[in-house]
Amino acid sequence: MKRFTTTAFALGLCMYAFAQEAPDAAIVSKIRKEGLENSKVMDISFNLTDANGPRLSNSPGLKRAQEWAMKQLTDWGLKNAHLEAWGTFGKGWQVDKYYAATTLPYYHAIIASPKAWTPGTNGPIKSNVVLIKADSVADLAKYKGKLAGKIVMMDAGAPLTSGIRPDFSRYADTTLAKMAEAKPAAGGQRGPRPGGANNMMAQMMKMREVRAAMSAMLVDEKVGLILTYARGGQGTFFTSNGASYALDAKPVSPELEVAAEDYLHILRLLRAGKPVEIEADVKTSFYDQDPQGYNVIAEIPGTDKKLKDELVMIGGHFDSWHAGTGATDNAAGSAVMMEAMRILKTIDFK
Incomplete structure (x- = not known):
């Protein structure tokens, strides 16, 4: 299935149990006794996040976490733990290192992260920042022929508000x-948009056109x-992708997503x-x-002959973004699903 926050596919952690x-x-x-008195959910969360790191789709971090999950499920006694291909995803990607800081008017380390599926700078670079308006x-014509090797940013940024x-x-x-x-709200066809909404949509389409031309x-x-x-804001920022993960994706420029406080400072x-x-x-x-995408699968085989052709499936998407360890997106959900299967196996549920 597709993740609603991005075009990347979510990798499911799916496990079977008969009903x-x-x-x-x-x-x-x-179930309650085992879950309340012998919970392993925090240990599972630790291994999915701190121990294995970010789990961007098809990245080495995701593969590490998948290998750990299969071994852990097997150690708990689940059967047939394996990776199952669900289709073509595309390129994997990871950050090997990044560093950015202002050196003029004074030194200041910048909080940022490379955008997913963007290239690196091919070594250290230093440049005055060019502000594009x-x-x-x-x-855009006035900037042509003047930007080779430069660090650039757009004259845009939402003001911060205090929480x-x-x-x-x-x-x-x-x-x-x-x-x-x-x-529930009454159904029916939507009426025409108010003039303000139409104007806002027109502005959004115009800016999308400008950004596409600027990227090229x-x-x-x-x-x-x-x-x-x-x-x-307030010290937290959210990452995204700056390019497609498709095998034939068009080339893009190196790009850092900068925390609001530092971006607005510059x-x-x-x-x-x-x-x-x-x-x-x-x-x-x-x-x-x-380029294949994979689900992690493990099973608790059923014993009821009447229900042998039925199954119960639980799961959660297993991947994350790259700037953090994906605790809430979605190690928390995957850890709960794994813990549920551990509990069922531990109490010998059949």
């Missing part, structure tokens, strides 16, 4: 009751590095006419020897 027709109170009690494709609410809060029972009583121009110009404003200096010099060194690797 029972009715709940068994004794089995439920054993372009509201139309025609505006005044907790990241998470628990719904009160009264709130949940109201949500349960809510009526920067490749032709052979820029040294692109700095991109990363979504996020942008303020440039808008004030202050020169900013940056040194950077980005190295990435591509892997195209095996």
Whole structure:
């Protein structure tokens, strides 16, 4: 299945168990006891994240985690743990190293990450930052022939706002009751969009056209590095892909996704006419020897002859982005699924 946050395919961690027709109170009690008193879910999470690192699709990190998962499932006594190809994914990719810092007007290490499936800088580079201002494709003409080897960034960035609410809060029972009583919105055809919405869509399409033309121009110009404003704030930023993972993907320029605080810091200096010099060194690797995508599969075989042709499947997508270790996206879900299978096997559920 496709992940809704990106065009990358999510790799499922799928495991099978045969179904029972009715709940068994004794089995439920054993499940609760094992889960509450002997949980291994944090150990599983540790191995999926800290021990094996980022799990970008088809990357060495994903393959490490898949190998660990198969061995662990086998050690727990599950049967037929293996990788099962689901189809062609494309190129793997990983960050080998990256470094970026301002050296003028003073030294400052930049919080950033290479965008997935983008190339490296082919060694250390140093350049004054060129600020590109372009509201139309025609505006790009003034930069042609001037960007070879340069570090560039766009004159854009959303202002940061302070958070005044907790990241998470628990719904009160009264709130949940109201949500349960809510009526679905009436169906029917949507009416015409308000004028403001149409104007916003037109602006978005225009900017998409400008960005596509800019990307092509920067490749032709052979820029040294692109700095991109990363979504996020308050010390956290979210990474994405800067190129396609397809085997025949078009070439792109090296690109760093920069934390909002650092991006806006550089942008303020440039808008004030202050020169900013940056040194950077980005190295990435591509892997195209095996473009197949794989699921991790393991089984608890059933024993009921009446249900021998039926199965219960549980799972969660196993991959992550590359700038972190994917704790919530989606080691948490995969760890819970593996723990569920461990518990069922440990209590000898059949």
